[in-house]
Amino acid sequence: MPNDIAGTFLRRPKPLLMTHVVAGYPDLDESRKTVETMVENGADLVEIQIPFTDPLADGPVITAANRAALARGVRPKDVFAMVRRLTQNTAAPLLVMTYANIPHRMGFERFASACAEAGAAGVIIPDLAFDEAGGDWPGLFRRYGTAWIPVLSPGMQEERMRRILAGTSGFAYVTLRTGTTGARLRIGKAGLDFLGRVREVSGPPVAAGFGISRPEHVRALRNKADAVVIGSRLLELYNAGGAKKVGAFLRLCRREPESSSASG
Amino acid sequence: MRITRPRARSRFFGRYGGRFVPEMLVPALEELEEAYLSLRNNPGFKRELARIRRDFAGRPTPLAFAENLTRKAGGCRIYLKMECLAHTGAHKINNVLGQILLARRMGKTRIIAETGAGQHGLAVAAGAARFGLRCTVFMGEIDMRRQRPNVFAMEIMGAEIVPVRDGSRTLKDAVTAALKDWIEHLDTTHYLLGSALGPHPYPRMVREFQSVIGREVKRQLAALRISRPDILVACVGGGSNSLGLFHPFLRNGKVRCVGVEAGGRGSRPGDHAVRFGAHGRPGIVQGYLSYFLQDRDGQILPTHSVSAGLDYAGISPELADLHDRKRVEFVAVTDREALEGYRLLAAEEGIIPALESAHAVAYGVKAAADLPRSRVMVINISGRGDKDLFIAARALDRGNWLAFLKDEADRAE
Ligand SMILES: Cc1ncc(COP(=O)(O)O)c(C=O)c1O
Numbered sequence: 114m115p116n117d118i119a120g121t122f123l124r125r126p127k128p129l130l131m132t133h134v135v136a137g138y139p140d141l142d143e144s145r146k147t148v149e150t151m152v153e154n155g156a157d158l159v160e161i162q163i164p165f166t167d168p169l170a171d172g173p174v175i176t177a178a179n180r181a182a183l184a185r186g187v188r189p190k191d192v193f194a195m196v197r198r199l200t201q202n203t204a205a206p207l208l209v210m211t212y213a214n215i216p217h218r219m220g221f222e223r224f225a226s227a228c229a230e231a232g233a234a235g236v237i238i239p240d241l242a243f244d245e246a247g248g249d250w251p252g253l254f255r256r257y258g259t260a261w262i263p264v265l266s267p268g269m270q271e272e273r274m275r276r277i278l279a280g281t282s283g284f285a286y287v288t289l290r291t292g293t294t295g296a297r298l299r300i301g302k303a304g305l306d307f308l309g310r311v312r313e314v315s316g317p318p319v320a321a322g323f324g325i326s327r328p329e330h331v332r333a334l335r336n337k338a339d340a341v342v343i344g345s346r347l348l349e350l351y352n353a354g355g356a357k358k359v360g361a362f363l364r365l366c367r368r369e370p371e372s373s374s375a376s377g
Numbered sequence: 378m379r380i381t382r383p384r385a386r387s388r389f390f391g392r393y394g395g396r397f398v399p400e401m402l403v404p405a406l407e408e409l410e411e412a413y414l415s416l417r418n419n420p421g422f423k424r425e426l427a428r429i430r431r432d433f434a435g436r437p438t439p440l441a442f443a444e445n446l447t448r449k450a451g452g453c454r455i456y457l458k459m460e461c462l463a464h465t466g467a468h469k470i471n472n473v474l475g476q477i478l479l480a481r482r483m484g485k486t487r488i489i490a491e492t493g494a495g496q497h498g499l500a501v502a503a504g505a506a507r508f509g510l511r512c513t514v515f516m517g518e519i520d521m522r523r524q525r526p527n528v529f530a531m532e533i534m535g536a537e538i539v540p541v542r543d544g545s546r547t548l549k550d551a552v553t554a555a556l557k558d559w560i561e562h563l564d565t566t567h568y569l570l571g572s573a574l575g576p577h578p579y580p581r582m583v584r585e586f587q588s589v590i591g592r593e594v595k596r597q598l599a600a601l602r603i604s605r606p607d608i609l610v611a612c613v614g615g616g617s618n619s620l621g622l623f624h625p626f627l628r629n630g631k632v633r634c635v636g637v638e639a640g641g642r643g644s645r646p647g648d649h650a651v652r653f654g655a656h657g658r659p660g661i662v663q664g665y666l667s668y669f670l671q672d673r674d675g676q677i678l679p680t681h682s683v684s685a686g687l688d689y690a691g692i693s694p695e696l697a698d699l700h701d702r703k704r705v706e707f708v709a710v711t712d713r714e715a716l717e718g719y720r721l722l723a724a725e726e727g728i729i730p731a732l733e734s735a736h737a738v739a740y741g742v743k744a745a746a747d748l749p750r751s752r753v754m755v756i757n758i759s760g761r762g763d764k765d766l767f768i769a770a771r772a773l774d775r776g777n778w779l780a781f782l783k784d785e786a787d788r789a790e
Contacts, residue, residue, distance in 0.1 A: 169663065176543065180544070214660045240661070
């Protein structure tokens, strides 16, 4: 079942690979094919971003892709159509990621129903705090059968973290540092410590992201995270050599630790 | 689901405001809110702020009777609140000094800010220089080009100016760039946001720092034995100078408050910055819920104004609420009318206003004509117009100005 997040975490070898694409970059067809290539080469979950003019949490690489997709006229409804088409022939759960103004403009209820209709397994909206404006956003999406994936970051208060995790149905997304998205050379200690703290609070599986750019990063997180998220690095590879390069990189990340000599 | 019943009332103005940010910004915003709440009534902090406002910023700024303008308009009496006489030439310094004192007490060593017209950036650069803090200012590439005099002034004060080449390359993108920089440097850096917007606690805090304008007007009118103004007029970019003027009077229903938005060069999307018009609707952008210029999908629209400081797609959430409650009226003034306001105030009163403030002048003069002589209008001259000489001169005195520029360029070679 493509939208079975829990089953995916149970059945697949850890850490799962979660990838990111900006829908409509460089165009809708290409981004759809890239998702297919990702899944064929080992992606277990794919995050599909509805482009927005002001992607606050994104670094330059992803921001530029948002910009380019919008310049081509990509609209949220096109992205939902793309997700629907993908869910019909892809085994990996797909997650819709965007910023709060897109669902706000559409109406949260309509947005949640569009996610469900398209077959999205979950939704990630980094600038919509789970409890802001009296909205029970996780509950709203859950009613439509879509998991609300919270994004947790180092520095957040214990109390708040526990409250968020208690209400999480799919998995939690942990950023390994405070900052915007972007490939980095190293995973910092603060991020790893925070990841440990989150996992101590027993609850949903945990995906770690922000900065992951080398196969050895993936290996380093093997016993620390249930999934790793790779975004900007894949986009850079795509820009350099198309979906083929993305697929090759994912295969490297997939390899058994001993047999891999890759250095990224 | 509609967004109603806010859990934490104080983060909202009616349904507007809030703290719509990635989780990683929450601790920093909470630290700021705590520091602010604990200091705002602290006698030492208040004394320090009052002293620096007087000695450095030159407050109180005068409230001047505009005798010639009044005669020319032929209606009510027009007074000008001279924020243009505050140090660095605009009301922006009021907020900057408050936040800089706050940042120092929070132990921050670096200040970052966004700027459109450059007046906020200039005030920040001055404050940072005065208090020995490192300073980085984000500015859209287009704004850098049209406000070059301010870029020079900021640089000479030691600020680093970072050109923002993303998106519309104006104020909105400078805000995003500053927020992103803040996310990367939370421990050392204070983000000194320049208007009454952004995530909580900024809208409330900035408005409180700016309310010194209205409080002074109240006192200054009382000294003239005027119990209350009948109409207050201010331009509205983000909303800080207008809220600063209006806020102390909002309780008095007899005082009309008018905010003047940038009508730009036309009504098509991208030609203006009228948030309370055909293309503005509630949205969640840059950390807060308010009116934004956006398309049917929620993508933010480009804006235009002859004045860089009014050229912004969003607006203070408090003003959004006051608009919906009909407590503040909003009107729009075109680029051309604003340029005429600029010329008129210079010619009649010997005051060259910022092009932002010239919007308020243009509307004020028009409205004054219809009001009886017994009434009192206060127009906020939010800033002075030196920074706009290059734009205004090109529009108002094209031939001579271009010849001058060419000459200067030749001599600079
Ligand atoms: C002189 C002047 N007036 C007005 C504004 C508009 O801002 P606000 O509406 O926040 O007062 C600016 C902004 O840069 C400005 O420089």
